[in-house]
Amino acid sequence: MAQRVLKESLLKAIVSKTPNIKWSDVAGLTSAKHEVQRAIVFPQRFPSLYDDKRKASGTILLYGPPGTGKSYLAKAVATEVDHTLFSISAGDIVSKWLGESEKLVRQLFTLAREKKPSITFIDEIDALCSNREGGSGGGSAHGGSGEHTWRLKTELLVQLDGLHAGDSDNTGVFVLAATNLPWVLDPAFRRRCEPRIYIPLPDAEARKQLFRIHSGRWGELLTGADVEDLAKMTEGYSGSDIANVVKNALSVPLQKCSTRRHEEGAVWMTWEGVPKDKLSEPPVTAGDFKRVLRDRGVKSSVGVGELQRYENWTREFGVEGSS
Incomplete structure (x- = not known):
């Protein structure tokens, strides 16, 4: 594949619009935000603090x-520091053609240097950097430990070494890697990541904030006691689980509209007979949220055993991101 084509394919990974997500939009994760701020925001704001x-x-x-x-x-980091954001998944830099994956990795880091200050966010990094020796869960989603996969991993590690070498060309170039499976990562990759930040399930205060954030204008109808109850009912839920609860709860009034008969003057009618834009929706209530949790079975997607595994890995290799 020609260099120009490689570059054009990776340019599509640039998030062209500022995500417009502020630190205050990220519920909880106080320690994680502080760690990331020290790693990325400080060098940009206060370069005099850093030397060889x-x-x-x-x-x-x-x-x-x-x-x-x-x-x-x-996304919050990219918004706050106004860096170019590359959002990458394994599919963006893995090719079936021998040698092209390494070229894509090199081109990615070349672009990141050209567009600096930049942040390259690589989601599901375990698909690219699983343990080369196999071991517990060490197989790769892209061909195991064959030569093709080894070459890709080696090139990625070489490029990451450049970021840690203090070369002036790499100033302002950062990589944020994310994984749900830290225990399958290759030790060589793990060593190059510092800090390694645990992003846990939201605590009670963060869950309250998440209900407010995801409910938007409808959240104004929830009292402090309502939100307190919902936070208690959703212990062990992830942020996306809570977003799912809110989405289902906000749809309850629409279901009422489709099943109830409506009074227009003295005439009862179904929703089909109501003139366009004349239908008033019932208000969203705390009961709608609780009904979704109790009756519709919107459950946590994370098991207790999984959490224990994350906590064990954090004790050995990581830092807590929520405290």
Whole structure:
């Protein structure tokens, strides 16, 4: 594949519009935000604090259960520091043609340097950097540990080494990698990530904030006591689980509209007979949220055993991101 074609394919990975997600939009994760701010925001704002001995982190690993806000945090960083954001998945840099995957990786980092200050967010990094020796869950989703996969991993590790070498060409180039499976990562990749930040399930205060954020204007109808109850009912839920609860709850009034008969003057009619734009929806209530949780079976997507595995890995290799 020609160099120009490689470059054009990767340019599509640039998030062209600022995500417009602020730190305040990220519920909880106080420690994670502080770690990322020190790693990325400080070097841009206060470059005089860094020299050949005190270097900014080039690669940061975000790990934790699905739906806890890893990609959301990356977008908040890109918004706050106004960096070019590359949003990459394994499919963007894995090719079936021998040698092209390595070229795509090199081209990605070349573009990141051209567009700096830049952040390259690589989601599901375990698909690219699983353990080359196999081991627990070490197989790759893209061909195991064959030569093709080894070459790709090697090239990625070489490029990441450049970010940690203190080369002036790499100043302002950062990588945020995310995974739901930190224990399958190759030790060589894990070593190059600092810090390694655990993005856990939201605590009670974060769940309250998430209900407010996701409910938007309808959230104004919920009292403090309502939100307190909902936070208690959703212990163990991820951020995406709560978003799913809110989505289902906001649809309850629409279902009422489709099943109830409506009074227009003295005439009862179904919704089909109501003139366009004349249908007034019933208000969203706290009962709608609780009904969704109790009757519709919107459950947590993360098991207790999975959480224990994340906590064990954090004790050995990571830092807590919620405290």
